[in-house]
Amino acid sequence: MIWSRKYAGRRLSKENNSMAEIKGVLFDLGSTLLEYETIPWEELNIRCFDAGYSFLVKDGIDVPPRDVFWEKHLEIRQNYRKYAADTLREWNVVDALNELLKSVGINGEKSLAEIFFRAFYQPISRQLSLFADSQHILRELKQRGFKIGLVSNTIFPADYHLDELKKYGLLPYFDFTIFSSSFGFRKPHPSIYQHALKLIDLPPENLVFVGDRYQEDCLGPQKMGIRPILKYREGRDYPDPLPSDLTVIKSLSELPAHIGV
Secondary structure (H helix, E strand, C coil), X not given: CCHHHHCCCCCCCHHHHCCCCCCEEEECCECCCEECCCCCHHHHHHHHHHHHHHHHHHXXXXXXXXXXXXXXXXXXXXXXXHHHHHHCECCCHHHHHHHHHHHCCCCCCHHHHHHHHHHHHHHHHHHCEECCCHHHHHHHHHHCCCEEEEEECCCCCHHHHHHHHHHCCCHHHCCEEEEHHXXXXXXXXXXXXXXXXXXXXXXXXXXXXXXXXXXXXXXXXXXXXXXXXXECCCCCCCCCXXXXXXXXXXXXXXXXXXXXX
């Protein structure tokens, strides 16, 4: 789909304009505030695995040949991903790496999996970047008295993401953060939005949810009475055409005009 032809400048419908005053904004994290996909995830997963494997080898741990270890990693990862897709219960990559180590006879404490993960995550950290307008928009919303929350699907430990938010100067703007790896359920499970509503302490009609994924950041919040705003990203699995009453933006700099700022 061509953004400039189909979605550029899409504004609120009359129905949306008559909605209650917006007093709070819930944000997704990846591809919304921070960019985790400067490298495609499948390629990035290979780089992560190789970084972790190199760490084990250098640490003198007796590991199987790389290809054998890789195939086992893919098998375990696929099992976790299928379980999450079927149940919307989130999985944690450290647990998967711990299972991987045990499956090949490396029976160390879970701390070894956590150290393994530090090396595994380095390729992600190195290619992570901040969208140019993220900090500016969060600062403007905070100065204008909006409540701001973060609701993110992730298989990575929450501490890593909190450190990233600190690194890029975003953490102080949030009244709370929810990461599915800690919460236990992933979007679009209703409980994660319910928890956000409890923490933000506002009626759903006074909120918008901003994110780049249709099921998780549009349909899920909408079912809870929260108005979604889709940050459009090329290559995502979106309906074609998108619903005519869905607010669509290309960058966060467009957000204020859609929430009465």
